[in-house]
Amino acid sequence: PACYGMSGEEPTITDANHLLGRVEHLLGGEMKLNTVLAEKAMEKVAKQLGQTLVETSWSSLVLANLHMARAVHIVTLERGLDPTEFTLVAFGGAGPMHAAELAEQIGISKIVIPPSPGLFSSLGLLMTDMKYSYVKGYVKIISKDDEEKIEQTYREIEAYAVSQLSRKVALKDYRIVRTIDLRYLGQGYEIEVGAPHPFKLEEVFTKFEELHSSTYGYKHVGEKIESTALRVYVIIPTRRQTLPKTYNQRGNAAKSVRRVFFRDGFMESPVLWRESLETGYEAEGPLVIEEYDSTTVVPPDWRIHVEDNGCMVMKR
Template identity: 35%
Template sequence: FVSASHVVLPEFREYERTSTVALNAYVGPLMARYLSRLEQSLPRQTTVRIMQSNGGTISAATAGREAARTLLSGPAAGVVGAAYVAEASGFRRVISFDMGGTSTDVSLIDGAPTQTTEGKIGPYPMRLPMLDIHTVGAGGGSIAWFDAGGALRVGPVSAGADPGPAAYGRGGSEPTVSDANVVLGRLVPDAFLGGTMRLDAERARLAVGKIAERLGSSAELAALGIVQIANANMEAAIRVISVERGYDPRDFTLVAFGGAGPLHACELAERLRIPRVLVPTTPGVLSALGMLATDIVKDYARTVMLRPGGPLDQIEPAFGELEERARVELGAEGIAPDAMRLDRFLDLRYVGQSYELTVPFQGDVAGTVAAFHRAHERRYGYADSEEPVEVVNVRLRAIGSIPKPMLERRPEPAPWQPEPSGERPVIFGRAGAPIACAAALYERARLGPGAVIAGPAIVTQYDTTTVLPPGWTARVDAIGNLIAERAAPEREWSDAR
């Protein structure tokens, strides 16, 4: 197996280039052998597509040669899925919130998922194009613990799926976020995994009781603290990809998925003043839908290092060479010419800077430089139109459109209120104090289009649980997505007591 840097990453910056090609050489042989065996085991007419970190797919042969392009493919598929279902419901500006058992992945989608070339795998830089995804060690299995100073922490260490949280009854004894949600009444023991796996509430209480004993508090108050710390960690992650990138989260919709995302989404949105939460019909497998909804995408780049006032006539020939290569490679993937789209970009920076911003090419350098100034202002809070700008790289994104699954859209009747299947006591936090509420229970499968429910409520389904706190209402739209919005504040809390 040969991994050549001029093929994997034909850009300057030797350390990042070396790190990227080394990562490719590390995973490439294993990936190539696996994909080769997979293709041989399938019928000859079967086409295998592999998800990439950039939100697109490539052929198995390409993935075997350039395996580093797939290192963050799972989270990337979730982001694509979030964008797909949100757009079907009429929302193009969304923040994807994927919370599983070990970690949480968040990403911002402003019409399209945001991209970056400044990724890392552990401590190692990887300069290949990828979706701008920020990950924190906060999941349902994240363990609560005390640091050397006696402060309560949550994660990044996780109980995983085996033994898992104490409530799983598989030998786990450490207090986790899931155990805290059981103690608070937010996870319904008899409804977990559609009733096929019963949670052990007593084991969860014993595990959380260790934290409560150290704090000198009740198990409920300790559980509330665990959940609030986990929420704070995830809130910080969302601020990284929104506020620190120049975006106001109040202008976006939070798309919650993964097994644990809908449990925490409304409280998280409230902390960030995000007005709306969207829970897809199948949040536990949204990444799989994302893989089906993505196009074939290939990224190309070339370093040109053109100073202002210098010969800029090299840009068009560089684009031309990349476009010729892209058409050939997309054609080899079975894409017809009329299904190809080629998007041009430039990496620009002020002279003397050590970092660049990628800006869509506007057809001429002057227009692209003006767009760079605007992007720099939004990202870093300042811009200087008098400062000279240099072109570092030319980039090309080649997209081959392929058929996508159609989401079933049913007629949406007038709003109607479904009957709850029951109710249970659930604990929420208000000004740091636990408040017990009687929450209505609903089964997601029984909530058809037009259904409207009010919090406090819990919606159960096979692959997740959605928690609707007091002050929130939710409706089911024509494609089955659950759209939750916050109502007016204080009266709802007083009514819920």
Template identity: 30%
Template sequence: AVRRMAKRTRLRQRERQRQTADYLRRNPYCEAHKSVGETVIAMQAHHIKSVGAGGGSIAWLDKGGMLRVGPVSSGAQPGPACYNKNGKKVTVTDSHVYRGFIRAENFVGGEFPLNADASKTVLAELGKECGMSMEDLAEAVIKITTNNMMQAVRVVSTERGNDPRNYTIVAFGGAGPLHAVELADELGISQVLVPRHAGLLSAYGLLVADIIRDYVQTDVRSIGTLTQSDINNALKKLIERAFHEFNNYGYKKEEIVFLPSVELRYQGQAFELEIPIDIDISVEELTRLFHETHQMRYGHSTIGEPVEIVNYRLQAKVIHRKENLVFEEKNNCDDSVFKKNVYIDGQWKSC
């Protein structure tokens, strides 16, 4: 009996995980207001947690003598010390170079060799200040950086009720793949995906991004006072507005994808849940979807509690064709096995 109960519990957990994953694919977390630095942008955007943990992030000691990494960065100018552009601070890249994770002589395919001795110099200076060897300091910088990344992942996963172990880390950017495996290990994630040209992924995404506009109409009222016609008419007005604007850009109606949704909440709540819907949805079905989504997102719902609508939303988009990038292949690549000493877990190892 205990085994049967445990099996049913596991099945329910897997089903809940599947439902959550399906929901997030259809409706990724978005914010009505996005903050970039101290500037608040009043437009809908995906919920993204940024962390100052790039290759140029600088290692420094705070007033209490604790080692910190970022958010201050050396940028591209002067860049890490190993760039030979007069950089004088220890960076994440310098730590990777010293530990052997970046081949200094083969950086950017050998077109931009790095100065490993410069990395040693700045590591020795900071190590003397904080009483650490160059090896231990370089490894500490990487561990702190990875921990900063881990905290950011938790903000957008566990703190929102999602288990990161159910997902795959997509590691992009110049330094992202160098931290991905350690980050996955810390979070219990079993899969890491590194795009072929990880350093160009953001630029490529900009080139192939769909054309998207978001429309919103506020109508705060109890859902009990709504009719199906009220919902239908409100969304039709948003669709007409979107079509008019996209038509001015030269797009035909059949090229536009319309994705309607509504934002609902229990009366008295200070936040809303966005629920994707069909334009002809009934009030009863909308209420049921809200309770289900609230249960899925927060682990509880209160059927019978008054629900109110806050906003009608519409996302209109034209989907761009995603072309595969063609890169020139180098014919002089050396496929021979290369061995190098790397510093891992407090000791040098041949890899």
């Protein structure tokens, strides 16, 4: 970003957020952002569009949110899931800045911002179970006669997986998950279906047709079903850590008030420090909540509440 003052000359979404008053500094105030450099970079685009700096910055955010909404649709609507039935979890340094407008774009009415959102992915990496995948191609129109052969193949894959992993990691309390890739004969795409121990074809076919119906809106009962691959996952659990509560009860006085741009223009918005928000704190937007590793923007018509686990919940 140009506003970092580190030789960047092209405008970025961070520059747009800065020019709209959404973020003034990073690292809890240790890193100030350079408004002049952000304006100089954004001016290049604004002149080409015949817009003001504010108009161009806002258009940039709208476009960025549309791209993110498209990504959400890929993992929901295109898999037969309704995004409006889900809660949006906003993390990363900039995720909570875009969360509300993104949620509006895709029809979500509830957002959860975890403690230390900028570190959320790293924390997840440390706490996630280790998962090893083994796949064997098995392209065949399958029937009841194949049940024993498929079970034997699964056992061979599992034996190989355990043998290989035991040389690399301590295999203790691991579990094995089986799946099979299935499709109707003639289709060019598959659905991964959970497979039982021991393998039961009727149960797998029932699951496949249910998943196909929920994903694509139809199923062909009695149609030939083809497998393409057998999968085995070896999952080694990671010891779960108990996280301490990070937020105290030192009051919730605003650090300051600044002009922040929303859909209808600039609005005077309180700026709060997240660690000063006590459990149970509630407020309506517009407001900005800053912390060391992230910034949360709460637009008008949204309300935020601090849960006893340290998470902030936004609703509209």
